[in-house]
Amino acid sequence: MSGYPPPVGFNTNPDAPAGYPPQGPMGFPPQGGYPPQGGQMGYPPQGQMGYPPQDQMGYPPQGQMGYPPQGQMGYPPQGQMGYPPQGLMGQLPPQGQMGYPPYGGQPGYGGAPSPQGGYTNVSGYGPPQPMGLGYGAGAVAGPSGSCSGGAAMGFLSIYYSGRPTVVPIPCFNPCDDAENLRKAMRGLGTDEGCIIAVLSKRTCGQRSEIAKKYKASFGKDLDKHLKSELSGKFEELVLLSLETLPEMLATTMHDAMKGAGTDERLLIQALVPYPNAIVGEIPKAYNKKYGRDIIADVRGDTSGDFEKILVALLQAQREEGTPVSVNCAAADAEALYKAGEKRLGTEEAVFTRILTQRSFEQIKAICQCYQQKYGKSLETAIKKETSGNYRDTMVSIVRYAEDKNALLATWFYESMVGIGTRDKALMQLVLGRCEIDLQDVKEAYQRKYGKCLVKAIENDTSGDYKRMLVALVGP
Template sequence: GTNEKTLIEIIANRSNKQRQAIRESYKQAFGRDLMKDIKSEIGGNFCDLAIALMEPSALFDAKCLYGAIKGVGTTETTLVEILASRTNQQIKEIREVYKKEYKHELEKDITGDTSGDFRKLLVSLNNGARDGSPPNEEHAKIDAESLYKAGEKKMGTDEATFNRILCTRSFGQLREIFRQYKKISKKDIIKAIESEFSGDIEMALKMVVRIAECPPSFFAKRLHDSMKGAGTKDDALIRLVVTRSEVDMVEIKERFQAMYKSSLEKFIKGDTSGDYEKLLLAVIS
């Protein structure tokens, strides 16, 4: 029989790296696969969350991307959420793990399932080629000017310029570019994107901007969206809690409180139950 309380304590209070070590020592001690044992003992969302936490991070991201591409209808926002918020190194690892797991390139699956400017943006993000140098005001002015010329200032929009700048500049540099843009244009970059683009590419560019501006605010909103209204989007809730738990969860909880005048804990308690709820709360604590 499973002791759920012990399982929650073991899984929740460890880093992903430590969980990998636990899997290894479990195999050595019992000659069995911990993941298989978890799956045979528990079910539902509690099981999905436990398994997600036990997966190596890059593999979990790869599986989420695969599900977003190959599931019923492509889940566009999930593709952008993952590819736009990971570091160059993480994206490199995701691509490697994806190829190992699914026997084909992530890029090929992305291009096979999307089209137009949205496809180009995803391919750029999937290259994981963000510049790592510190923010530079002069360069930011030049880029802001380029964005202005590519969008508001001309008839028809030059998508390639938006793509290039939003996918290859660091978040710190993008924040500086957006500041400079507002000086030149008198409207902020989100408003500019809304007037110049539509459909998936508009959604994706806005997501990249929001992530660059403040990842914790972006993820607080994503968490809120996964729980508001009727029915919880559990796959999203699990993905967000698992992937941010070792990154910026403290800041996300602060932003959540400020944005929704209620704690993330309170939302989770109102929306989930049982061991699933307990494990979620333990992971974000």
């Protein structure tokens, strides 16, 4: 007996008891779809979908594990729980565009800096957007049968949004940018400064538009021309910046597994902190670029429970856009206790299923319930019951749920601490977060380590590679 309630189908009645999702192929719940278009992707009216006020959802005093009656799980006024006030959200992209901004025509943010050196303006930038929707992911619904028992409602989770450091520039002109890049690579020598000024201050969608204009205007692929002109880590960073987020993550996962040895941290960083809409595209991008099945490669390069949790994450079956259920959190906390600390040995499959399928909001509630009911943190229990890369993956999931910015700051720190730099991990973090929440991560880094992230990068890198990283991270 695992302590789970009997499975039920997707329940659209928010007052009905919560159940667990029906199992699909490979033990995962059915794939969820995207919420309907037409203005249903923003926050719902106040009181219908956030977290409840503190006095209605907080866990009861220790020893009183009763849960609030149904009907008290309302949502707080806007501005609480880290959600922005209504009106700060950017317009979500049309369905099928994976959360990336539309190419061209981005609204301006104010005056751009004056052109320099005879080039058309290449570095205009305005104030950061409240929510990053470039590399960031749009709102998506969780799989049907989600544990909350309520209807999945579209919203942009705080776990996949924040304050970016790279935003669309005003008066974006891909033709001018393509011409400036051609001038930077024409003749003897290369103007690396112009390349940095253009590519570091354009969003992923804008870089893609520049590449299209470059091909149309000059008959040559921009990435191939850049590859012929650049070298080393600067070349690698520039070429990665031309890829979409799923493509960049697929590339770094391939790099983590090629050759002798495996960079397990790159694999964990690629899969844990991104939504289904992004993770679900990684296998397609991987197959398109390398002609290989990423799941087969993961299975060939890893083993045991670490292999299983990576494969589970690649299914992109995390519940998203569903309200937190305290009853489900209590049931999951009990199931984890019975699968771990209560018994001899560990039932790893229970840990893998819960931590790869529950939303991060729900996992945070599970952590709170576990602490209150058993007197220790879920992270402590995981460290006691598991080991190695499997343990590190689960600890990363729990820490991301509890404080995503603190975890990302730690990953930045670990990519640069000690002798040498883990450059691939650093590039993956900078490019992966600069259009989502890197400004928030910078502040978390300052709080946690008492130093500026930009200064740390400047001290640990050099040359044009350093200048490109610093330009992406911002002042």
